[in-house]
Amino acid sequence: MDVEYIAHLARIRLTDEEKERFAGQLGQILAYVEELGELDVEGVEPTAHAVPVHNVFREDVARPGLDRDTVLGNAPATRSDQFLVPRIIE
Amino acid sequence: MTDHSRLTFEGAADLLASGGATSADLVRALFNRIDAVDKTVCAYTWLDREQAVRDAEAADTLRASGGGGRYTGVPIAVKDVLNVKDQPCTCGSRILEGYTAPYDATVIRRLKDAGVVICGRVNMDEFAMGSSNENSAFGPVRNPWQPDHVPGGSSGGSAAAVAADEAIAALGSDTGGSIRQPASFCGCVGLKPSYGRVSRYGLTAYASSLDQIGPITKTVRDAAALLGLIAGHDSADSTSVQAETAGIGDDLGKGIKGMKLGLPREYFIDGMDPDVEARVRDAVEVCRGLGAEIVDVSLPRTKYAVGTYYIIATAEASANLARFDGVRYGARVEGDDPISMYGATRAAGFGSEVKRRIILGTYVLSSGYYDAYYLRAQKVRTLIREDFDHAFQSCDAILTPVAPTAAYRLGENTDDPLKMYLGDIFTVTANLAGICGLSVPCGFTSAHLPVGLQILGPAFRENTILRVGHTYEQATDWHTRRAMP
Amino acid sequence: MIASVGLEVHVQLRTNSKMFCGCENRFGHDPNVQVCPVCLGYPGALPVINGKAIELTVKTGLLLGCTINHRSKFDRKNYFYPDQAKNYQVSQYDQPLCSGGHVDIVLDGETKRIGITRIHLEEDVAKNIHFGDASGIDFNRGGTPLMEIVTEPDMSNADEAFAFLSALKQILQYGGVSDCNLEQGNIRCDINASVRPSGSDTLGVKTEIKNMNTFKGVHRALKYEIQRQIRDIEKGREIIQETRRWDDETGVTASMRTKEYAHDYRYFPEPDLLPVELTDAQIEAWKEGLPEMPADRRDRMVRDYGIPEYDAGVLAADRAVADFFEATARACGNGKAASNWVMTDMMRCLSERETDIASIRMAPEQLAALIGLVDKKVINMPAAREVFSILFEQGGDPETIVKDKGLVQVSDEGAIEGMVDQVIGEHAKSVEDYKAGKQAALQFLIGQVMRISKGKANPQVVRELFMRKLG
Numbered sequence A: 001m002d003v004e005y006i007a008h009l010a011r012i013r014l015t016d017e018e019k020e021r022f023a024g025q026l027g028q029i030l031a032y033v034e035e036l037g038e039l040d041v042e043g044v045e046p047t048a049h050a051v052p053v054h055n056v057f058r059e060d061v062a063r064p065g066l067d068r069d070t071v072l073g074n075a076p077a078t079r080s081d082q083f084l085v086p087r088i089i090e
Numbered sequence B: 001m002t003d004h005s006r007l008t009f010e011g012a013a014d015l016l017a018s019g020g021a022t023s024a025d026l027v028r029a030l031f032n033r034i035d036a037v038d039k040t041v042c043a044y045t046w047l048d049r050e051q052a053v054r055d056a057e058a059a060d061t062l063r064a065s066g067g068g069g070r071y072t073g074v075p076i077a078v079k080d081v082l083n084v085k086d087q088p089c090t091c092g093s094r095i096l097e098g099y100t101a102p103y104d105a106t107v108i109r110r111l112k113d114a115g116v117v118i119c120g121r122v123n124m125d126e127f128a129m130g131s132s133n134e135n136s137a138f139g140p141v142r143n144p145w146q147p148d149h150v151p152g153g154s155s156g157g158s159a160a161a162v163a164a165d166e167a168i169a170a171l172g173s174d175t176g177g178s179i180r181q182p183a184s185f186c187g188c189v190g191l192k193p194s195y196g197r198v199s200r201y202g203l204t205a206y207a208s209s210l211d212q213i214g215p216i217t218k219t220v221r222d223a224a225a226l227l228g229l230i231a232g233h234d235s236a237d238s239t240s241v242q243a244e245t246a247g248i249g250d251d252l253g254k255g256i257k258g259m260k261l262g263l264p265r266e267y268f269i270d271g272m273d274p275d276v277e278a279r280v281r282d283a284v285e286v287c288r289g290l291g292a293e294i295v296d297v298s299l300p301r302t303k304y305a306v307g308t309y310y311i312i313a314t315a316e317a318s319a320n321l322a323r324f325d326g327v328r329y330g331a332r333v334e335g336d337d338p339i340s341m342y343g344a345t346r347a348a349g350f351g352s353e354v355k356r357r358i359i360l361g362t363y364v365l366s367s368g369y370y371d372a373y374y375l376r377a378q379k380v381r382t383l384i385r386e387d388f389d390h391a392f393q394s395c396d397a398i399l400t401p402v403a404p405t406a407a408y409r410l411g412e413n414t415d416d417p418l419k420m421y422l423g424d425i426f427t428v429t430a431n432l433a434g435i436c437g438l439s440v441p442c443g444f445t446s447a448h449l450p451v452g453l454q455i456l457g458p459a460f461r462e463n464t465i466l467r468v469g470h471t472y473e474q475a476t477d478w479h480t481r482r483a484m485p
Numbered sequence C: 001m002i003a004s005v006g007l008e009v010h011v012q013l014r015t016n017s018k019m020f021c022g023c024e025n026r027f028g029h030d031p032n033v034q035v036c037p038v039c040l041g042y043p044g045a046l047p048v049i050n051g052k053a054i055e056l057t058v059k060t061g062l063l064l065g066c067t068i069n070h071r072s073k074f075d076r077k078n079y080f081y082p083d084q085a086k087n088y089q090v091s092q093y094d095q096p097l098c099s100g101g102h103v104d105i106v107l108d109g110e111t112k113r114i115g116i117t118r119i120h121l122e123e124d125v126a127k128n129i130h131f132g133d134a135s136g137i138d139f140n141r142g143g144t145p146l147m148e149i150v151t152e153p154d155m156s157n158a159d160e161a162f163a164f165l166s167a168l169k170q171i172l173q174y175g176g177v178s179d180c181n182l183e184q185g186n187i188r189c190d191i192n193a194s195v196r197p198s199g200s201d202t203l204g205v206k207t208e209i210k211n212m213n214t215f216k217g218v219h220r221a222l223k224y225e226i227q228r229q230i231r232d233i234e235k236g237r238e239i240i241q242e243t244r245r246w247d248d249e250t251g252v253t254a255s256m257r258t259k260e261y262a263h264d265y266r267y268f269p270e271p272d273l274l275p276v277e278l279t280d281a282q283i284e285a286w287k288e289g290l291p292e293m294p295a296d297r298r299d300r301m302v303r304d305y306g307i308p309e310y311d312a313g314v315l316a317a318d319r320a321v322a323d324f325f326e327a328t329a330r331a332c333g334n335g336k337a338a339s340n341w342v343m344t345d346m347m348r349c350l351s352e353r354e355t356d357i358a359s360i361r362m363a364p365e366q367l368a369a370l371i372g373l374v375d376k377k378v379i380n381m382p383a384a385r386e387v388f389s390i391l392f393e394q395g396g397d398p399e400t401i402v403k404d405k406g407l408v409q410v411s412d413e414g415a416i417e418g419m420v421d422q423v424i425g426e427h428a429k430s431v432e433d434y435k436a437g438k439q440a441a442l443q444f445l446i447g448q449v450m451r452i453s454k455g456k457a458n459p460q461v462v463r464e465l466f467m468r469k470l471g
Helices: A003-009 A016-038 A068-073 B011-017 B023-041 B049-064 B106-114 B156-165 B181-186 B220-230 B276-289 B300-323 B338-350 B351-365 B371-391 B417-422 B428-433 B463-473 C049-061 C159-172 C215-234 C280-288 C296-304 C309-316 C317-332 C335-353 C364-373 C382-395 C397-404 C415-427 C428-435 C439-454 C459-470
Strands: A083-085 B044-046 B075-079 B117-122 B171-172 B187-190 B212-217 B260-263 B295-296 B395-399 B436-444 B450-457 C002-012 C077-078 C088-091 C102-107 C112-124 C127-130 C134-138 C145-151 C187-196 C208-214 C244-247 C254-255
Touching: A003 A016, A003 B117, A003 B351, A016 B300, A016 B371, A016 B417, A068 B371, A068 B450, B011 B023, B011 B220, B023 B049, B023 B075, B023 B117, B044 B156, B049 B117, B075 B156, B075 B181, B106 B117, B117 B156, B156 B171, B156 B181, B156 B212, B156 C317, B171 B181, B171 B187, B181 B187, B181 B436, B181 B450, B181 B463, B187 B463, B187 C309, B212 B220, B212 C112, B220 B436, B220 B463, B276 B395, B276 B436, B276 B450, B300 B351, B300 B371, B300 B417, B300 B428, B351 B371, B371 B428, B395 B463, B428 C145, B436 B463, B450 B463, C002 C159, C002 C208, C002 C215, C049 C112, C049 C159, C049 C280, C077 C215, C088 C112, C102 C159, C112 C159, C145 C397, C159 C187, C159 C215, C159 C296, C187 C215, C208 C215, C215 C244, C215 C254, C244 C364, C296 C309, C296 C317, C309 C317, C309 C335, C317 C335, C317 C364, C335 C364, C335 C382, C364 C382, C382 C397, C415 C439, C415 C459, C428 C459, C439 C459
Parallel strands: B075 B117, B075 B171, B260 B295, B260 B395, C208 C244
Antiparallel strands: A083 C134, B044 B117, B171 B212, B187 B212, B187 B436, B395 B450, B436 B450, C002 C145, C002 C187, C077 C088, C102 C112, C112 C145, C127 C134, C187 C208, C244 C254
């Protein structure tokens, strides 16, 4: 596994020590899960949900949300009633 | 004067009803107990004593005026993964530092509606990832029976608090055994409801298709009572099921005479602690003695369950935990652009186990690997469900150990994640299949550590496993033993 | 060289609430006031599907001749971006609500069919605001329902793309699916364009131009980009598969030289949402609720009101205009007059005031009453225009306005004759010109009477009197 690439996808900066340690541990874990390859899963439906339910819909009714002061109060940084982030370069 | 901290949930309700104590008395007794033992156990992450006493007094006033219900004023602890309005919700992580929940989880709203008092928040493995409660930013929780041992995880704080009589009962969450295993390690009762039985709204998600909230208690009757309060369909959780919730616990006293209890050969494996196996087999004999018919069943795909679980759970977790990015709430480490801010925030905010699982989950979903890992695991999940469907055709419930070992020493398994994962072998299957499972104390190892009996039942047959568990419990006295003087 | 253009059109749906939570779906509020734990991606919050969004997407599919998939599901599309609360977008990956379909466009009298690949439903992202040194995020739009319509690369130039978008907009507005207000970003699109030598049937390397929010912009960007690709190929340069940005001011597309991160969206089924299963009965019920489409309406209006096909086409192009016209025509029983008023005076006033028909005070019944007054010769056309302006601005009862303003037409010959004689006396030169055969001179003389009568004289009567006296 290219731990550095995957960690980048997951937006986690790793130290060199972590990269090395995780590479070893994850390698072991992946080797272990290889045993799933022993099973014949041809024609088996994948299970994405543990309950066989469908069509759960909400009525299209608007209701009040959270108070803005509460919402911005939780944010690490705000400006002009907005969540502040480092400059987005498009 | 009796020590109110030793009360059960039902016992507390009886005492309040009889006027033998007030809710405020109970809450204060718990705080005294916490002051006495929590330095050793380290179960709590957060307490607001004044607010808890105010809530208790409000419950007392309500009761005095003839209002409220049976459980009005009974205090419980909640795992630090559940959102309670105006309380922090750390999930055992640094990354949620500074976050105050602006809303109540559905289970919390239901408990509050019933008048139950939230007396504090209890520790856990970070984001419910772990089996030993050693992965918390607040430090490890200790096993009240032997404080150099782990309490199990991830709901280690819930189980330890109940076992040490620092809580009358607690809520935990179970994604791969996180209620049942710590309950077993700490000598408590732990119930993982069927998937869809309890609303997940307000439970910080680890693995959405596996997570369930459930009680950790001192008795099976208490577990039934708490489940009755929190269960039921919720329009805010699309995966919560419209199942009948009236009558939960009604079958407790019916006994198990004539019931068929399955014993799966795949759950008694090489390398398991012989003491654990012996205690579970003893328990099986007790059940036989109570009139149950013990039948052999097979769950042939059990050996693939751990692999399947760690692929599905980490994949879902990799997306569920992406929201912790330092933008809207929680901790942030600044950076020159969003990407470096994310990388630094998540590097500092998450502990090793969480990072490891996010990376594993990201990998199994990544381009070129999806079919080999994630899709295949979803298919094996189907086979594991089919194993249970088949087994339940020949029995009413299944008896197994909760874990291959009793509690181990702190630090014993921390360097070997795979070894730690393999300890989840007997519990992850219920989450993968969506069925219900109960852990009941069934004795002690020669090292005086508790052992748990797991009772698995078909989806939405909580009444069946509660009945088996209660009948067994009443025939033994394990649940009456206390961990700490 | 031949160009191939495909579009990915993002349409904001007209719902009351957001896609997965009950927050209001409305444009123009102060920042971060339409937010809740769900659309802010708070710990523990869970989505629930807005049934109306499913209905509107399926209706769009029906209007575009798509196959409605009986089973559909939602997936998580994973990527980090500050405008995304959860750092994954709930979208539909391999089982969209609608597949196949088409939109017919007409250019220079020729009809061309543009294929629709699929239509799926997702949640919109929040809005970024740039402060210079940093960026701000407003989550009001975050989590609102967004329908994505993906076309086949069937368009071959900018005009076709423009015609496609116009036709699509008309259908969506008609279907009540979206307001399609471009200023509010109701429709945005990504362009895929490639060129290849005539005679080749393999598509060339395509470039993508993202986040276009005006149809004119799409037209200009495509004109430029197709020419650029042809020029580059002719110069022997290779076309690189890349994302380009359209700069509306300089009128060019430019490569987005941002650090290239591999896109690996790691789609997987959204575990918090259950599949959508649609029965034939449900689809049929939605189909029956669909409104009449513009072409059908045009043909019917020709039959029902006896108006020319061209006029009917213009009126039918906008559902609100057509609704106004039909209500007026039904109320006054004079389709031709209703059509004339709506197509000329109404359209002119609307464009002068830069408003739309939904925003004006005048009701169709009021215009109908005005037409009735003209038909009964109570007022003449100049007076009617004056009343119309008042109605357009503030509404009201035409009869009352006519009375208040003293606009009742004078048709009594005795009253008009004096004025005619006066004008003949004062304008001998024009009288001579008319007698010498200049028709324009008669118009001038009639105009003078109208002036003296303050517009109230019946012009027909005035004309007859002049012709009698000077003939």
